Amino acid sequence: MRIRLARWAVVAALGAGTGAFTAAPASGRPDAPPVGSAPASTNFHPAALQGSLDDVHRAGVPGVFAEVRNDGRTWRGASGVADVATGRPVRADMRHRVGSITKTFTAAAVLQQVERGRIRLDEPVGDHLPDVVPGERGRKITVRMLLHNTSGIPDYLPYAFPSLRGFPDRLDVSTRSLDDNRFRTFRPAELIDMGLSAPPAGEPGGSTGVYSNTNWLILGELLERVTGMPAEEYITRNVIERAGLRHTEFPTGTHVEGPHPRMYESFYGLIDPPRDYSVYDMSWVGTAAALVSTMDDLNRFYARLLAGDIVSRASLDEMKRTVPARALDGSPIQYGLGLHRFDLPCGTFWGHDGTVWGAGTMALSSADGTRQMAVAVNLMRWNEPDASGKPQPHPIDGAMRAFTLRALCGTAPTVPDPLP
Template sequence: MTVRTVSTSAGLDPAALQSALDAVHHAGVPGVFAEVRDDGRTWRGASGVADVDTGRPVTADMRHRVGSITKTFTAAAVMQQVEQGRIGLDTPIGEHLPELVPGERGERITVRMLLDNTSGIPDYLTYAFPSLRGFPTRPDVSTQSIDDNRFRTWRPAELIELGLSAPPTGEPGGPVGVYSNVNWLILGELLEHLTGMPAEECITRNVIERAGLRHTGFPKGTRVEGPHSLLYEAFYGLIDPPRDYSVYDMSWVGVAAGLVSTTEDLNRFYAELFAGRIVGPESLAEMQRTIPATALDGSPIQYGLGLHKVETPRGTFWGHDGTVWGAGAISLTSADGRRQMSVAINLIRWNRPDASGRPQPHPIDGAVRALYQEALCGGAATAS
């Protein structure tokens, strides 16, 4: 099933964009939806289903778990505290949270290192979800712990301790960042310490509301409020058929990846951010100072303070992507602010590994690349 929306955008090709969405659906993603903006003009589209059992169609205005796109919101809230003089980017985290990050680590790891993932603190994923440890080479790997944690409420300090107790990924301030959600949970605790309110409330008041977002927020329970899709997790073929995880306690990612939003709100947020209406120009410049980093899946990225840098034939784009169980999203804005793309999909980790553990190509990969190519560059050569 295909759901179409119309557009009168002179700078966009609605037929090509819709065809690219449809191709992602036909390649195997149950539902995909997007909003693309070009020089003040907007196109929205959707393709496929929100529920594979009922055939309920996915629509372009649905709310969606946007994963690590949350990190840009959290980074903006931290930069506001820097602007107010409550914290410095190069202040050791131990000066404010000595009990949370004690000893030499607290003295060496700075706020900047948490924001750009050079703290050396590893992620907690395989410790919070132990049945995943050793994937894909260990024969007894399973996704049982994903199900076991569906209704578990984690305290940020629990997850932070899992990361701090694990072997470090490197020395604090190293030249290459290693992506870790622990950094962002520590930043959430820092926001609470500085403002006297929960980090989610701080981000809501000072970032989400300032940007004028109407459909973005941290979930109050295990469900996505408002119209939304079911979210299908395949975990590299270990869950077959893919299972719905739209009902889940998101305390396992909190201010690192817990937000719910819409593609319209994501584009609005990044437009407001890059227009200087969320943080000032000096803060934005700091956020756009990138270093090489390694994502959780091992891929190389150029990472700033809560922002990815992506080079395309159309030029430089800034934004973030994200996944949580069953949901994927990406939002990118051109350096000149004229072109924006936000895409949401309701199936994730579809690639199956070979015997060596390397994920194998899937038709979805090419279809997604072609969608990004059309959305970002209007059919120009493939984006990075």
């Protein structure tokens, strides 16, 4: 899901430099265990990584945890608490709701079916799902358009969560829908119909995509139709298990199984103090954003994907062909087939970010898989708006940028980085 106004992802060139790092314990902390070994580097130190992670916690995030990989060496770290009431510390190996990172898994599953000849990227989705996307829309919208978010189908979220409709133009919105839907089970067809019934976000095949979770529920229905099994089952067997992931799954209930942090939602200051939404029925996002995973599993997945082990090299090339798109907050992104492109001072990285209520995650990898970062936070939508509804800068934004540059480029910005 992407329903935030201020992206916590790194989107601008903030510095330059590359570096390797050792895998010694970070500040001697038990929550950042050493993995492997490497000689000391003048550019990248475990203490610097831990210090940057601590800065994110000090800036206001209750708990943050990450795994960074560089040339076969791995560093894991955590800072802060998993539970603000008990003070239980957050750990680097915790499971987390990873939101729209799920989309890369779904896209890989669709590309596998393209390789088997059961789906063609440029065929109308109505050829397979005339009952789901009927009429002219089904004839115009192709599978590729769904994956690229250029279908013109808007997001269903404002209709599934009606009390949020109108934000940020209206500052008097209610967050009641978040609680109303906590234990509600949505059917994919119900959510898809909400998106199809809303005013179109654009013409099918437009030059600029409009990010929409509706596309990804339709892709889940497509997978089920061509494979004869639930999309979540197919993705589990052919993507998650194929990548060798041990802690990644679609939840079957409202709880996250295994050690995990509580997940606190602020919704731009409308929920004060932030409320825990770690217990939630994730049917509201399904194949768009429901996965639970660990930072280790996410790095493993993107390494295998970018190595051509999950889909063929030809399919991977298709996934990396980006188009300009707009996120739900209106910010520009470069979006492929379930992959984001991020251009940093030290090179181009591929991956995805994701949020659901109270949980944020980002996973980025260099094209050759040698530099990777996966990081999670247990607070979301921390930027409070001013009287006009514009979200204001927050120290968390700069701290997250600094950690990402430390992790992937071996450096950090030397001057403050205001939000655009």
